[in-house]
Ligand SMILES: C[C@H](O)[C@H](O)[C@@H](O)[C@@H](O)C(=O)O
């Protein structure tokens with residue numbers, strides 16, 4: 547029996563949580579006065595949805611092989627991503643062998659270089675790449691971590707991102723990352739509030755539990771430096787994505803400015819091995835945080851991770867559900883992972899891409915046994931109750 551070929555590629559869109567996890571209803575911690583580059587405009591300060599953080603929605607890529615096996619993946623991208631899949635990328639998949647993952651990635655990247663390189667195009671390529679790995683795993687009846695060379699640990703450990711690190715501590719997570727609520731436009735009072743929130747949380751969790759601040763690209767170098775210096779007495783473990791992604795020079799300066807022992811992290815909005823080469827060679831951060839659904843997929847993250855390893859940098863992927871769990875399990879320089887608390891009050895563990903993926907595992911007591919990831923491919927199926935829409939039917 548020869549290697550199956552790819553017969554059909556289909557791109558769908560979905561709304562309401564899932565891979566576009568910022569697409570939430572009112573009252574969710576993830577949309578409660580979080581500092582962003584748009585916070586300088588008061589009308590866009592309270593809710594990130596008001597400026598469009600959830601405008602794209604989810605892209606679902608489905609790939610059907612000649613033997614009838616279907617692989618799929620979800621990522622952030624919505625209708626523009628569906629257009630790119632159907633009108634541009636599908637031509638490199640249909641007719642190719644299911645094992646041609648490396649060649650397909652190169653053709654998708656090189657053919658979109660004139661309008662891609664980062665952002666939505668690399669999100670789209672990532673979604674296609676994840677679906678290809680899911681398909682190959684389902685054809686070979688192996689989990690993706692096994693296709694990648696096998697796990698280096700029997701259990702994953704997680705820190706939790708959300709408004710309640712104190713509750714995350716009780717749930718067994720190894721740390722808690724809080725969103726930063728006030729940016730430079732809110733002046734000294736905002737900076738004071740940021741530090742008071744951190745101090746309060748440190749009081750609740752005691753001296754040893756990791757506490758981190760996620761600044762979501764919202765600061766300038768001086769503010770980030772002052773925040774880091776003020777946060778040091780409260781044992782801040784790392785300051786995340788303090789500056790805009792393209793300010794490599796600012797990150798390199800911030801890394802020199804922060805108090806000794808505090809880590810600088812970034813990368814969730816960076817893409818491809820070339821973007822991460824800039825972060826690493828310019829000494830921008832101690833930990834890179836690529837999102838496997840946004841940086842180029844598994845095929846690209848393997849390259850990024852090897853580059854980081856040569857620089858002694860940890861690779862702690864931005865939370866992306868099973869797609870990062872299977873990867874982290876196989877990398878020595880990924881000793882822990884992120885879990886995004888998607889419950890509106892961050893007070894219970896729910897699947898990160900809820901409600902889109904059936905069979906999506908969650909950490910138990912802040913950990914996940916490798917056995918939770920032993921199903922073929924990424925081990926999940928699409929929830930049939932989700933209303934798929936195929937905007938560019940072929
Ligand atoms: C909590 C942050 O503001 C973002 O919403 C989050 O998605 C991302 O930055 C993260 O690191 O989890």
Ligand SMILES: [Mg+2]
Pocket residue numbers: 760762786787814864
């Ligand atoms: Mg972040």
